Amino acid sequence: MRGLVWFRKDLRTLDNTALIQAIRDVSxxxxxxxxxxxxxxxxxxxxxxxxxxxxxADLIGRRLVSLSEELKTLNIDLHVETVDSFNECPSLLTQLCARFNIEHVFANAEYEYNEVMRDEATQKALSARQVEFSLLADKCIFTPGTLLNKEGSYFKVFTPFKKTWLQRFCIEQSLVHKPKTLERNALFDENMLVSLDLSYPVVDSSKWHSDTKSVIAELRRFAIERASDYQQDRDFPAIDGTSQLSPYLALGMLSVRQCVARLLNGRHPEQLDIGEQTWLSELIWREFYQHLIYFEPKLCKGRAFVPWSDNLRWQGENAHLGKWQRGETGYPIVDAAMKQLNETGWMHNRLRMVVASFLTKDLLLDWHDGEAYFMNRLVDGDFAANNGGWQWSASTGCDAQPYFRIFNPISQGQKFDADGSFVKRWLPELKDVPTKYVHCPWLWTDFASLDYPQPIVDHKQQREKALQMYKDAKGNGS
Incomplete structure (x- = not known):
């Protein structure tokens, strides 16, 4: 048999269900x-x-070079092809199958709407040419549709989802699987992929690893050295308290199974300490959002999960969007967070909630604008997680925070960056501001000497406007 394994956002050889199945069937x-x-x-x-x-995109390109090298050790060549969009994928696959006499295509299922449509069209095109197409369950520990409530429906609230996830989880199951080397491969010619042109704008991603060995080492280091302190450290952006593994999960350079297996290290979830349990909970949140987009394709089409919130009439000024994007709002914790995002492609999770709340409930701007900007900047951009996070903050999503919960950007800074060390790292113009005023520098007597803007809105006033905006939308939608 001749097979083809189609990599998407599962750029790894270790614990890759489609790759392992393809090697097994061909062998x-x-x-x-x-x-x-x-x-x-x-x-x-x-x-x-x-x-x-x-x-x-740059990380994808670098990872493909490393992935090619790793596949060579299994006697498999990686071919990289370019087409404009998903619409051309069925035609490309059928052409490749004809050219190389491929009888069976293997891939891991994806749950976003466009990806589902792409795979359905590919299935139809390959079937017409008697080529088998197998979509494997790989992205989640519990495949969407296998974790349901007592009514047989999907979970719309995270806590019971997590409870059921933990009840169903079996420590005895083998979480991580390794591929075998393909002993005989007529399609292997040892041509090494050295570099490639993605035909897409790129920004340097060298801060992030592209090889499996380094990524696994980061996972191991976090699990051993920092996971136990995760619960107490994760909300403080000046502390290196989070895993920063999200870019690797987003591209499938790591599987969630690898993360859970490394965290548990042979233990049952109940045996984890509070910090480890908190990180496991975050991994389960990622899975929760994957299940949501599977059952609610409208989320992939720009719709809110909560129907009445589609009635929200955003009242903010367009000029404020650019100032938010550039980190020029006059609220230091917001501006420092946006500077971090723009420079590094990553933002601390606590700050993602703060800036999202600020955009929607202080600036009264549409969460879609924030969602799109994040995807345009994040090295760890993942549709389900990003959409879920934005809809949670905007109170339009599944199991979201109540609309009347509005973060105060001053008190959030004072609580989670008390000495201003994070703010001063990203806003050096505030380095001489006394700690007392670092999160409200406009109150400092020497504020006029700073090259830093006045707040573009008054939080108290905007909070009242936001509450009314949400009340009006809910009233019109009920």
Whole structure:
């Protein structure tokens, strides 16, 4: 048998369900001309439509080079092809299958709407040419549809989802699987992929690893050295208290199974300490959002989860969006967070909530604008997690915070960056401001000497406007 394994956002050889199944099936065929090739499809137009960030694109390119080297050790070649969008994928796959006499295509299922439509069209095109197409469950520990409530429906609240997840989780199951080397491969020619042109804007991502060995080392280091302190440290942006593994999860350079297996290290979830349990909970949140987009494709089409929130009439000024994006709002914790995002492609999770609340409930601007900007900048951009986070903050999403919960950007800074060390790292113009005023510098007597803007809105006034805006929308939608 000749097979093709189609890589998407699952850029790893270790614990890759489609790859492992493909190697097994090809090896079992015992055919003299058996072979397996790997494929990645670059889709610049689709990436642009999905707001793929240039930094994430660069990481994809670097990762493909490393992935090619890792596949070589399994006697498999990686082919990289380019088409404009998902619409051309069925035609490309059928052409490749005809050219290389491929009988079976393997891929891991994705749950975003456009990706589902792409795979359905590919299935139809390959079936018409008698090529089998297998979509494997890989992205989640519990595949969407296998974790349901007592009524047989999907969970719309996180806490019971998590409770059921933990009840169903079996420590005895083998979480992580390694691929075997393909002993005979007629499609292997040892051509090394050295570099490639993605036909897409890129921004340097060298701060982030592209090889598996380094990524696994980061996971191990976090699990051993910092996971136990995660619960107490995770909300403080000046502390290196989070895993910063999200870029690798977003591109599938790490699987959630690898993370859970490393965290547990042979233990049951109940045996974890509070910090470890908190990080496990965050991994389960990622899975919760994957299940949501599977059951609610409207989320991939720009719709809010809560129907009445589609009635929100955003009242903010367009000029304020640019100031928020550039970190020029006059609220230091917001501005420092946006500077961090713009420079590094990553933002601390506590600050993601703060800046999202500020955009929607202080500036009264549409959460879609923030969602798109994040995807355009984040090296860890993941549609389900990003959409879920924004809708949670904007109180339009599933199990979101109540609309009347509005973060105060001053008190958030004072609580989670008390000495202003994070703010001063990203806003050096505030380095001489006394700690007492670092989160409200306009109250400092020497504020006029600073090269820093006045607040563009008054938080107390905007809070009242936001409450009325949400009340009006809810009233019109009930």
């Amino acid at each position: 079992d065929s015992q055919h003299d001309n058996q072979g397996l090739m790997a494929l990645f499809v670059v889709t610049p137009e689709q990436w642009n439509q999905h707001n793929l960030s240039p930094m994430q």
